[in-house]
Amino acid sequence: xxxxxxxxxxxxxxxxxxxxxxxxxxxxxxxxxxxxxxxxxxxxxxxxxxxxxxxxxxxxxxxxxxxxxxxxxxxxxxxxxxxxxxxxxxxxxxxxxxxxxxxxxxxxxxxxxxxxxxxxxxxxxxxxxxxxxxxxxxxxxxxxxxxxxxxxxxxxxxxxxxxxxxxxxxxxxxxxxxxxxxxxxxxxxxxxxxxxxxxxxxxxxxxxxxxxxxxxxxxxxxxx
Numbered sequence: 001x002x003x004x005x006x007x008x009x010x011x012x013x014x015x016x017x018x019x020x021x022x023x024x025x026x027x028x029x030x031x032x033x034x035x036x037x038x039x040x041x042x043x044x045x046x047x048x049x050x051x052x053x054x055x056x057x058x059x060x061x062x063x064x065x066x067x068x069x070x071x072x073x074x075x076x077x078x079x080x081x082x083x084x085x086x087x088x089x090x091x092x093x094x095x096x097x098x099x100x101x102x103x104x105x106x107x108x109x110x111x112x113x114x115x116x117x118x119x120x121x122x123x124x125x126x127x128x129x130x131x132x133x134x135x136x137x138x139x140x141x142x143x144x145x146x147x148x149x150x151x152x153x154x155x156x157x158x159x160x161x162x163x164x165x166x167x168x169x170x171x172x173x174x175x176x177x178x179x180x181x182x183x184x185x186x187x188x189x190x191x192x193x194x195x196x197x198x199x200x201x202x203x204x205x206x207x208x209x210x211x212x213x214x215x216x217x218x219x220x221x222x223x224x
């Protein structure tokens with residue numbers, strides 16, 4: 001019990017792009033316009049941040065490419081993304097974790113994420129003996145990676161050189177995690193295509209993402 005009470009609360013990290021038309025969710029265009037795709041991205045990011053705002057944590061850090069907007073809830077620190085490829089930027093994000101505390105990194109593409117999916121696995125009572133948390137994505141990638149004892153060296157060993165945005169991304173990362181005790185999180189679909197967007201909106205109709213998807217698809221504004 002004493003160890004549980006003394007356990008450091010986790011750092012929650014979100015890596016994201018500012019939702020600017022033409023810079024985010026370009027695979028949604030068509031059928032959506034660049035403005036609609038950016039609005040879907042903003043809604044997904046807002047839902048993600050809102051959900052994580054309710055998960056117990058020591059710190060919440062948005063690792064952002066761009067500038068924050070009205071979608072940013074209170075209580076979040078904002079730091080700029082590092083340079084380099086996505087593998088290097090993901091690794092560098094762990095450098096913002098609180099020393100001595102676990103850290104979990106997620107992206108902005110899974111607005112169907114719920115607090116329950118993370119609160120229990122990251123709680124002090126359930127993380128004893130766990131080295132890492134891994135959230136598989138339905139497309140073969142991953143939507144979450146957590147490290148119980150993150151260091152810059154460990155994050156680079158796990159992530160740098162992993163081929164990103166392929167059907168093997170998750171498998172390669174799991175190979176690198178093979179010598180660690182990994183707790184697997186639920187599999188989720190990333191919002192990359194119009195079909196993904198429809199699937200996620202159906203699973204999570206109550207958030208901003210689901211509401212905006214319904215509004216834009218019920219109008220005559222969707223192209224093609």
